[in-house]
Amino acid sequence: MSMSVDSMFVHKMWNDHELSKMVDGGIPYPMLSDAGGKVGEVYGIYDEDAGVETRGRFIIDPDGIVQGYEVLTPPVGRNVSETLRQVQAFQLVRETKGAEATPSGWKPGKMTLKPGPDLVGKVWEVWTTDMASD
Amino acid sequence: MADKPAAGCARPTGGPVGEDPVESQNQEPTPILREGHNMIKVGKPAPDFVAPAYHKGEFTEEKLSDHLGKWVVLCFYPGDFTFV
Numbered sequence: 244m245s246m247s248v249d250s251m252f253v254h255k256m257w258n259d260h261e262l263s264k265m266v267d268g269g270i271p272y273p274m275l276s277d278a279g280g281k282v283g284e285v286y287g288i289y290d291e292d293a294g295v296e297t298r299g300r301f302i303i304d305p306d307g308i309v310q311g312y313e314v315l316t317p318p319v320g321r322n323v324s325e326t327l328r329q330v331q332a333f334q335l336v337r338e339t340k341g342a343e344a345t346p347s348g349w350k351p352g353k354m355t356l357k358p359g360p361d362l363v364g365k366v367w368e369v370w371t372t373d374m375a376s377d
Numbered sequence: 378m379a380d381k382p383a384a385g386c387a388r389p390t391g392g393p394v395g396e397d398p399v400e401s402q403n404q405e406p407t408p409i410l411r412e413g414h415n416m417i418k419v420g421k422p423a424p425d426f427v428a429p430a431y432h433k434g435e436f437t438e439e440k441l442s443d444h445l446g447k448w449v450v451l452c453f454y455p456g457d458f459t460f461v
Binding site for chain 1: 389434445446
């Protein structure tokens, strides 16, 4: 879901007149209105001086727990693939109940780590620095 | 999941849910110094809220806690019709 200080009426106009020209069928998720920035304030991303929300992005798990966040100033856009990668990593950790962890640069298909006594001091044997990037 | 409020002319708004009321009852001047914010922490609950929304042609009301059981990505941004 997305959220800004704009009203739901402006959300409708933006979706109908611009975003639906970029995304077939328009925006599929709810576009939330936070007039006055009260929710953004609680999340720590409301810019009082400008009267707008900054680019805060929160990953919230099925138990309502914040697993990760990122906050950018307005001129720089997010990387959706990176957000999806993080969600997939958190889902894997959750599915394995923490038996597996995802090392730097992990993405679906890449190897995971199984933390335990046998792995201490041995990560260098299974993970190399070139795996940190694509 | 999402309720549908009547789309009247008033500008509906929502806000945090389950927070302590911020406004005090007494009429004494509010101190300028504000309490340090409880910043969001990873591994801790996301503050619940309700907010009016536009979703697939309808005006709805969204409550974060209605989405328990699913992964949620909540994205704030500066404004509609801005560029990035």
